Amino acid sequence: MISVGFHTFGCKLNQYETEAIASSFREAGHAVVGRGAAADLYVVNTCTVTSQGEQKARRVIRLLSKTHPESLIIATGCSAEVEAGALRRLGSNVAVVPQSRKDRLLELPRALASGEGETSPASRALVFLSDPPAGHDPFRYEVSFLSFHTRAWLKVQDGCDARCAYCRVPLARGAAVSLEPKTVVERAVSLEDAGCAEIVLTGVNLCAYSCRGAALADLLRKILSRTSRCRLRLSSMEPDRIDEDLLDAVRHPRVCAHFHIPVQSGSDAVLSRMRRRYGGADVAHLVERLRSAKQDPFLAADVITGFPGETEADHAATRSLVRDLDFSRLHVFPFSPRPGTTACALPGRVAEKLRDDRAADLRAVSVGQYRDYVSRWVGKDVDVLLEKVDLLAGEASGFSANYLKVMVFGSPMRRGELVAARIVEAGDVCRAERKP
Numbered sequence: 001m002i003s004v005g006f007h008t009f010g011c012k013l014n015q016y017e018t019e020a021i022a023s024s025f026r027e028a029g030h031a032v033v034g035r036g037a038a039a040d041l042y043v044v045n046t047c048t049v050t051s052q053g054e055q056k057a058r059r060v061i062r063l064l065s066k067t068h069p070e071s072l073i074i075a076t077g078c079s080a081e082v083e084a085g086a087l088r089r090l091g092s093n094v095a096v097v098p099q100s101r102k103d104r105l106l107e108l109p110r111a112l113a114s115g116e117g118e119t120s121p122a123s124r125a126l127v128f129l130s131d132p133p134a135g136h137d138p139f140r141y142e143v144s145f146l147s148f149h150t151r152a153w154l155k156v157q158d159g160c161d162a163r164c165a166y167c168r169v170p171l172a173r174g175a176a177v178s179l180e181p182k183t184v185v186e187r188a189v190s191l192e193d194a195g196c197a198e199i200v201l202t203g204v205n206l207c208a209y210s211c212r213g214a215a216l217a218d219l220l221r222k223i224l225s226r227t228s229r230c231r232l233r234l235s236s237m238e239p240d241r242i243d244e245d246l247l248d249a250v251r252h253p254r255v256c257a258h259f260h261i262p263v264q265s266g267s268d269a270v271l272s273r274m275r276r277r278y279g280g281a282d283v284a285h286l287v288e289r290l291r292s293a294k295q296d297p298f299l300a301a302d303v304i305t306g307f308p309g310e311t312e313a314d315h316a317a318t319r320s321l322v323r324d325l326d327f328s329r330l331h332v333f334p335f336s337p338r339p340g341t342t343a344c345a346l347p348g349r350v351a352e353k354l355r356d357d358r359a360a361d362l363r364a365v366s367v368g369q370y371r372d373y374v375s376r377w378v379g380k381d382v383d384v385l386l387e388k389v390d391l392l393a394g395e396a397s398g399f400s401a402n403y404l405k406v407m408v409f410g411s412p413m414r415r416g417e418l419v420a421a422r423i424v425e426a427g428d429v430c431r432a433e434r435k436p
Helices: 012-027 051-067 078-082 084-088 099-106 108-112 121-130 169-173 182-193 215-226 244-249 268-273 280-293 311-322 352-375
Strands: 005-010 031-033 041-046 072-077 094-098 151-157 197-204 231-234 258-264 298-305 329-334 380-390 395-400 405-409 418-426 430-434
Touching: 005 012, 005 051, 005 094, 005 182, 005 380, 012 031, 012 041, 012 099, 012 108, 012 151, 012 197, 041 051, 041 078, 041 121, 051 072, 051 078, 051 084, 072 078, 072 099, 072 121, 078 084, 078 094, 078 169, 084 094, 094 099, 094 121, 099 108, 108 121, 151 182, 182 197, 182 215, 197 215, 215 231, 215 244, 231 258, 244 280, 258 280, 268 311, 280 298, 280 311, 298 311, 298 352, 380 405, 405 418
Parallel strands: 005 031, 005 041, 041 072, 072 094, 151 197, 197 231, 258 298, 298 329, 405 430
Antiparallel strands: 380 395, 380 418, 395 405, 418 430
């Protein structure tokens, strides 16, 4: 038996793929250790969306390499696809497995188990990883044991064809592909049967799901028809791909009233330079329809500040849009020029201080709008998926269907349980009493 530690950066796809790799190690009889623990192997699943995200991953890889010189540090993920050389130079005990070969790590645990005792785990892993893979399947990842989360993620789509000016993900994950509906439904049923109370459908461009004549709305209905208890959550959805059929499908009571929309800007001029396929008026119309589909949903939005050529008027347009539409929370990203993208060479670079000031301004707006949203839920009932439980204190924390972080007080509770509660106090973490 060997020990393996994991560090994951970036999107829900990376989180899901890490869970699947960790699950394969557990199934082979190996130990998955927590943060800070010594291990024979470390897997660092990287992201390339922002330079800051890449830098964080590199710091972790460099630190692990120096702190654990006898261990093998496996750098994988999107940054490993596009910056392999830079990652290899972080340490002599660093091995790089690009995103296009990441599924090879699913086979590594059994390969290590078969040669146990002959050489070190690091040596055996390097020999295995040096063999060329038979092929690449982005949907090989399956999770039978959740190591890091209570909600189960189900990858149904990968890659993207949009080619937005700022985005490097298509370079790392390739063209859009979708998992056939039959397999998706089978995996969803298995997760529910295993006791998962929530399944998150995820993909690089989830709304681009298309397979055997089925769109995302069709897939959602198929899952709902074959499951009976678990609630379903949709990960980030591109605003130009949410149609009336999907809006109808999300009305189902088991679909969480939580939607994450990558808006990016409220300025039509900036959106055009970004190669986005919508304008501010389209976003406003979409938000209106989402609020018609679900009662007071949690609406989160991604926003980029300081995109090349962004003026004060452009920033003001973004500020007005997010305030007028009353998004529940903003995820604000200062523009980060990514090599290989069109935006990297665009003129009109915004000064970093101004870019960051605009980001701080929007984050302040986000804080106020989040407080307004949670305050509306005082006295209302929610179902909370418990993630952390303190039996001695008689309390547990988790997330409601509309993505409020909630501390629940009441009778004994268990991790992974879905409990009914009434919110009694709003806050960054709302307080709630468990209902009988």
